[in-house]
Amino acid sequence: MNELRLFSAKPYEVRTFDRAAAELGMSLTYLEPRLDRSTVELAAGAPAVSVFVNDDVSAPVIEALAAGGTRCVALRCAGFNNVDLEAAAAHGITVVRVPAYSPNAVAEHTLALILGLNRHIHRAYNRVRDGNFALDGLVGFDLAGKTAGVVGTGRIGLIVARLLWHLRCRVLAVDPFQDDHLLALGVEYVDLPTLLAESDLITLNCPLTPETHHLVDADAIGAMKPGVMIVNTGRGALIDTSAVIDGLKSGQIGSLALDVYEEEAALFFEDRSDEIIDDDQFARLLTFPNVLITAHQAFLTHEALAAIASTTVDNVITVLGGAVSPNQVAR
Numbered sequence: 001m002n003e004l005r006l007f008s009a010k011p012y013e014v015r016t017f018d019r020a021a022a023e024l025g026m027s028l029t030y031l032e033p034r035l036d037r038s039t040v041e042l043a044a045g046a047p048a049v050s051v052f053v054n055d056d057v058s059a060p061v062i063e064a065l066a067a068g069g070t071r072c073v074a075l076r077c078a079g080f081n082n083v084d085l086e087a088a089a090a091h092g093i094t095v096v097r098v099p100a101y102s103p104n105a106v107a108e109h110t111l112a113l114i115l116g117l118n119r120h121i122h123r124a125y126n127r128v129r130d131g132n133f134a135l136d137g138l139v140g141f142d143l144a145g146k147t148a149g150v151v152g153t154g155r156i157g158l159i160v161a162r163l164l165w166h167l168r169c170r171v172l173a174v175d176p177f178q179d180d181h182l183l184a185l186g187v188e189y190v191d192l193p194t195l196l197a198e199s200d201l202i203t204l205n206c207p208l209t210p211e212t213h214h215l216v217d218a219d220a221i222g223a224m225k226p227g228v229m230i231v232n233t234g235r236g237a238l239i240d241t242s243a244v245i246d247g248l249k250s251g252q253i254g255s256l257a258l259d260v261y262e263e264e265a266a267l268f269f270e271d272r273s274d275e276i277i278d279d280d281q282f283a284r285l286l287t288f289p290n291v292l293i294t295a296h297q298a299f300l301t302h303e304a305l306a307a308i309a310s311t312t313v314d315n316v317i318t319v320l321g322g323a324v325s326p327n328q329v330a331r
């Protein structure tokens with residue numbers, strides 16, 4: 001029987017993975033630790049391992065996986081910026097991913113952050129529970145008539161742009177590939193400087209690549225409209241955290257919502273409520289009333305989890321059977 005060991009396995013994944021594995025005849029082992037140099041020996045003897053967004057699949061880890069007999073690394077996510085693809089190819093390890101488990105899930109969470117942040121729902125919730133019914137500090141703005149900039153109109157950004165258009169925003173987009181459906185709606189493809197200069201809110205829905213690393217840096221923030229809202233559900237390092245902290249302090253950035261954070265690997269996906277957070281930049285972000293952070297949960301819907309499980313199991317069976325998976329990540 002095909003065997004798959006899942007690193008960074010979480011209780012909310014188990015039921016859907018068990019169901020998918022039973023249907024397709026695969027044996028699963030759930031491992032709580034994240035994959036890295038110190039845990040890679042847990043993979044020894046497994047033909048396939050599965051990892052998530054913050055597992056370390058760098059060259060030394062790949063070398064150790066190959067030495068232990070692993071032939072397939074199956075990402076339970078779309079992004080693959082944490083994998084050294086050159087090293088994987090050099091060691092004969094096939095990397096597969098789940099390219100589109102539920103773009104709706106991520107797009108809807110992006111919209112939830114935009115609406116929640118704008119109308120201060122995070123503050124209002126706490127105030128009302130505390131018997132404080134004052135409205136000072138809770139003033140938002142109408143989205144209708146505002147200019148929304150969407151960076152990246154792939155599977156997720158396409159839906160975000162469409163949702164914002166339905167809220168009657170003027171929608172600007174930056175993407176090397178223009179989407180005909182969005183063009184027909186009236187979405188305007190522009191260059192990045194135009195999007196930065198004209199948008200009241202900017203949402204980042206592009207992948208993290210060398211080109212997009214720190215796309216939002218001090219220069220970009222300086223080129224934005226004063227009081228701009230920035231929302232990032234893409235990858236943490238699309239934003240230079242020190243620069244956004246400066247922008248928030250000066251008021252140049254009016255509000256910020258994050259589902260991803262540059263240094264999230266040391267924080268997210270664990271209960272750290274009893275610990276002292278020693279990431280001073282993250283701690284500083286938490287002090288701003290106009291910052292709303294969720295811990296990489298944009299993907300977290302029942303539908304997305306089911307799609308992740310069935311696609312991952314199917315990907316692994318295909319690769320271990322010697323066939324080429326359509327979800328193989330090319331070098």
Ligand code: NAI
Binds near residue numbers: 152259299
């Ligand atoms: P996709 O591959 O369908 O679309 C990405 C789009 O970004 C493409 O149209 C591409 O042309 C565009 N792009 C690439 N470089 C660009 C640049 N320099 N400027 C503007 N656009 C650029 O990917 P999808 O499924 O829409 O996902 C986007 C990203 O969202 C993923 O790479 C991943 O990092 C993130 N993501 C976050 C999740 C979460 O839970 N927070 C869950 C799933 C994905």
